[in-house]
Amino acid sequence: MLTHASTSGASDIGALVREDRVHRDVYTSETVFALERERLFKRAWLFVGHTSQIPQPGDVLACEPAGQPVILVRQPDSGILALANRCLHKGAPLVSGEQANVARMLRCPYHGWTYRPDGTLLAIPLRDGYAGTGLAAGCEGNGLVRYRHLVDYRGFLFLRLAEEGPDFHDWFGPALAALDNMVERSPQGRLEVVGPPLRHRIRCNWKIYLENINDAMHPVSAHRSAATTAKRLWAGRPEDAAKPMAIEQMLPFGGSYEFFDGMGARILPNGHSFFGTRFNIHTAYGALDAYRQAMNDAYGETRAGEILGFRSQNTILYPTLSVKSSPVAIRVLRPVAVDETILESWSFRPVGAPDTLLERALTYNRVAFSPMSVVAHDDVHLFEAMQRHLGSDANPWVDLRRDAGDPGALAGEGATDREVASGSEALMRNQFRAWQHMMRASGS
Numbered sequence: 086m087l088t089h090a091s092t093s094g095a096s097d098i099g100a101l102v103r104e105d106r107v108h109r110d111v112y113t114s115e116t117v118f119a120l121e122r123e124r125l126f127k128r129a130w131l132f133v134g135h136t137s138q139i140p141q142p143g144d145v146l147a148c149e150p151a152g153q154p155v156i157l158v159r160q161p162d163s164g165i166l167a168l169a170n171r172c173l174h175k176g177a178p179l180v181s182g183e184q185a186n187v188a189r190m191l192r193c194p195y196h197g198w199t200y201r202p203d204g205t206l207l208a209i210p211l212r213d214g215y216a217g218t219g220l221a222a223g224c225e226g227n228g229l230v231r232y233r234h235l236v237d238y239r240g241f242l243f244l245r246l247a248e249e250g251p252d253f254h255d256w257f258g259p260a261l262a263a264l265d266n267m268v269e270r271s272p273q274g275r276l277e278v279v280g281p282p283l284r285h286r287i288r289c290n291w292k293i294y295l296e297n298i299n300d301a302m303h304p305v306s307a308h309r310s311a312a313t314t315a316k317r318l319w320a321g322r323p324e325d326a327a328k329p330m331a332i333e334q335m336l337p338f339g340g341s342y343e344f345f346d347g348m349g350a351r352i353l354p355n356g357h358s359f360f361g362t363r364f365n366i367h368t369a370y371g372a373l374d375a376y377r378q379a380m381n382d383a384y385g386e387t388r389a390g391e392i393l394g395f396r397s398q399n400t401i402l403y404p405t406l407s408v409k410s411s412p413v414a415i416r417v418l419r420p421v422a423v424d425e426t427i428l429e430s431w432s433f434r435p436v437g438a439p440d441t442l443l444e445r446a447l448t449y450n451r452v453a454f455s456p457m458s459v460v461a462h463d464d465v466h467l468f469e470a471m472q473r474h475l476g477s478d479a480n481p482w483v484d485l486r487r488d489a490g491d492p493g494a495l496a497g498e499g500a501t502d503r504e505v506a507s508g509s510e511a512l513m514r515n516q517f518r519a520w521q522h523m524m525r526a527s528g529s
């Protein structure tokens with residue numbers, strides 16, 4: 086449907102998304118992926134890291150939002166700057182690993198140009214060689230490109246690469262409640278990232294994965310073998326026997342269609358959503374009395390009950406972040422190519438909470454999301470096969486009309502905040518509505 090020549094106009098993008106279906110090109114076209122980087126990923130707010138990863142002055146975290154090499158550098162005054170990880174000279178990366186400490190300066194590994202932690206040029210070997218060339222070494226403004234739109238939201242760092250784009254709070258709106266809730270699950274109101282994220286390279290378009298995060302209709306069939314295995318392992322045990330953590334976490338995957346459809350969901354403007362408003366697959370985990378007491382002491386009984394009663398199993402902060410308030414974990418999608426996505430699974434320690442909470446996050450990420458997961462391979466096998474089969478000569482459309490039978494439903498979905506069944510594809514339609522809006526909008 087799309088050619089390089091035909092995608093210059095917004096109308097071509099508009100034709101890919103209908104109210105109840107999307108064209109396969111949104112998942113398979115390299116042209117669309119290139120446009121997504123420019124119009125969506127550079128203009129939306131992308132999660133790039135957590136402040137606990139760079140606590141000391143000079144600490145650096147490297148990341149690559151929308152394919153752009155960026156370093157986040159903790160400054161001597163404790164602020165954080167986002168700088169291009171690209172030397173002014175010939176473009177060598179100033180930081181090669183994921184994390185570093187640059188102490189007093191960043192030194193380019195190629196020809197030794199050095200920069201201050203704020204990115205301004207400090208020194209060049211045999212600097213006289215540049216005399217009269219116009220390179221004003223050391224002058225303000227002659228330094229690494231600085232990305233100005235960096236927001237620290239309760240420790241979660243979000244970057245908007247483009248100069249023009251939506252305001253942070255306007256963009257996320259009520260979805261930020263999921264991050265508030267994660268932070269408040271610490272009796273001290275503080276989270277720490279534990280270890281580097283688990284990474285899983287998946288040969289599929291990022292939207293196939295994102296849709297799945299809101300897909301309540303797939304576990305019964307797709308995760309049947311994993312759920313059945315857990316059930317068999319636990320068969321015959323007394324009802325009240327304490328379950329090993331992995332069993333406790335896997336058994337709910339064996340829930341019924343009615344269970345998954347009844348969790349409830351809420352769609353929000355800009356593609357965000359709460360998935361699970363009444364209960365979710367984590368709700369029945371064993372009570373932790375000491376933790377409840379610590380929360381009561383910190384917040385008071387009523388407020389502690391509200392915090393622990395927050396039910397969203399996966400909150401999507403569109404386009405690439407999914408937040409699990411309990412277990413305290415996030416998933417981050419890193420789209421690499423039209424048919425390649427890296428999934429990162431991050432675990433957090435709620436400071437002041439028993440280690441069991443951290444263990445739940447680590448175990449869940451390992452059991453459900455990692456490359457050695459006994460659950461994720463069910464999905465990943467399907468995602469990768471779908472990516473290949475979408476390119477076939479068969480029907481070029483992907484259907485999204487579940488729960489769209491009410492004639493007023495589709496029109497009423499636009500840019501609204503409303504409750505839907507968790508099994509409804511209104512959740513995916515909501516994502517594509519945001520996608521279409523960002524992809525159609527002009528400007529950088």
Ligand code: FES
Nearest residue numbers: 172174175193196
């Ligand atoms: S590329 Fe960095 S000093 Fe030459």
Ligand SMILES: [Fe+2]
Nearest residue numbers: 303304307464
């Ligand atoms: Fe799944």
